[in-house]
Amino acid sequence: MKPITKSAALLILFSATLIGCADKSLLPTASSPIPTATPQATAAATPTPTSKPTATPVPTPKATTAPTPSPVSTATPVPTATPKSSVVGTNPKPSAAEKVPYSWYYMKKKTGQVPDFPKETKSFTADQKAVWVGTGKKVYLTIDAGGPLIEVDLMLKSLKENGVKANFFISGNNIKKNPDYLKKIVADGHFVANHTMTHKDFNELSDDQIRKEITDFEALYKQLTGKEVEKYFRFPFGSYNMHNLSLVSSMGYTSVFWSTAMRDWEPRANGAEDPYNDIMNNLHDGNVILMHQGSEENMQALARICKEIKKKGYEFGLVNELESKK
Numbered sequence: 001m002k003p004i005t006k007s008a009a010l011l012i013l014f015s016a017t018l019i020g021c022a023d024k025s026l027l028p029t030a031s032s033p034i035p036t037a038t039p040q041a042t043a044a045a046t047p048t049p050t051s052k053p054t055a056t057p058v059p060t061p062k063a064t065t066a067p068t069p070s071p072v073s074t075a076t077p078v079p080t081a082t083p084k085s086s087v088v089g090t091n092p093k094p095s096a097a098e099k100v101p102y103s104w105y106y107m108k109k110k111t112g113q114v115p116d117f118p119k120e121t122k123s124f125t126a127d128q129k130a131v132w133v134g135t136g137k138k139v140y141l142t143i144d145a146g147g148p149l150i151e152v153d154l155m156l157k158s159l160k161e162n163g164v165k166a167n168f169f170i171s172g173n174n175i176k177k178n179p180d181y182l183k184k185i186v187a188d189g190h191f192v193a194n195h196t197m198t199h200k201d202f203n204e205l206s207d208d209q210i211r212k213e214i215t216d217f218e219a220l221y222k223q224l225t226g227k228e229v230e231k232y233f234r235f236p237f238g239s240y241n242m243h244n245l246s247l248v249s250s251m252g253y254t255s256v257f258w259s260t261a262m263r264d265w266e267p268r269a270n271g272a273e274d275p276y277n278d279i280m281n282n283l284h285d286g287n288v289i290l291m292h293q294g295s296e297e298n299m300q301a302l303a304r305i306c307k308e309i310k311k312k313g314y315e316f317g318l319v320n321e322l323e324s325k326k
C-alpha cells in the first residue's frame, strides 16, 4: 500500500477540480470540495494501480504532478464499504459512500483516441443517467454559461455561419441579468439545458437546496420562453457525488459531463491558438467538448474550430442523442 500524502492528494484533487470547474467569477468556490475530500486519502487500501501515469487531465501544467490516479478514485470505498444494496440515492439517509465528493475529469490520450474516464464512472448505474462521450463521427459542443457572458454576438454568428447547433448550459442568475442572452440562443435553435439557478457546488448543498436550484431554473426558463427546459443537466464545476447524481436523475435529468475541457477560465498564453489546439489535439469520436462562454479566446477561435471539426468529417450533435453508458 502506498498511502497518498495529504498534500499530494490535495494537489491532485485541486488540479482535477479546476479542470472540471467553470467560471472565472466563481473560481474560488472551486476549491471548496478539497477539505471534505481529504479524509479519503487515508482510506486508500488498495495498491495504487499503475494503469494511468499518462493520466493527465487536460492541458494543465499542474496535471503533470498527478501521475497517480485521482485520490478520490483510489480511496473510494463505494463497492466495499457499504453493505447496503446500492449507491442509488433513494435511501432517506445517504450512506457515506454516496456522499464521497468527486470532480469530473478524464485522462487524455493521443489525438483521435477516446480518453479514459475516472474509475468512479464504473459505479454509475443506469438509473443515474450520466453521459460524457458518444460514439461515431459526432461531436457535441457544449457551452457553459455559468460565468461572464463575453462576445455573445460573435459566438452566435460563428455558430450560425457554420451551421452548428450547440448545447448551452446556462445558469439562471445569468439569464435573470441578461434575458436577451437566452432569447437569442433559443431563437437560433440551440439546445438549452439546466445549469442550476446560482451555480453553486452541489456537494455543499442539502437535498432541498439542490431541488430548489433546479426547479428555480425551470421556472425562470419557462417564464422567459414559455417552454419547459430540456431535462439535461450539468453540475457546476463538475462537482458531484453518487447521491446527487441519483437525486438529479430522480428529477428527470440526464447529467452531462465531457471528454474535452480546457483551462479556459484564465487568459490563454497564445490567444485563440490555445483553445483551437486544445480541442483539435483531443478530437475523438463522440467528443463532448466543454467550452466556457466567459473566454474571449474561445469565442475568437470558435468559427475556426467549427470549420476544422467539420473538415475532419464530424457532424455536430445535440446532447439528447447521447446514450447512457449503462
Ligand SMILES: [Zn+2]
Binding pocket: 021, 022, 023, 144, 145, 146, 147, 195, 199, 235, 236, 237
Ligand atoms: Zn458552469
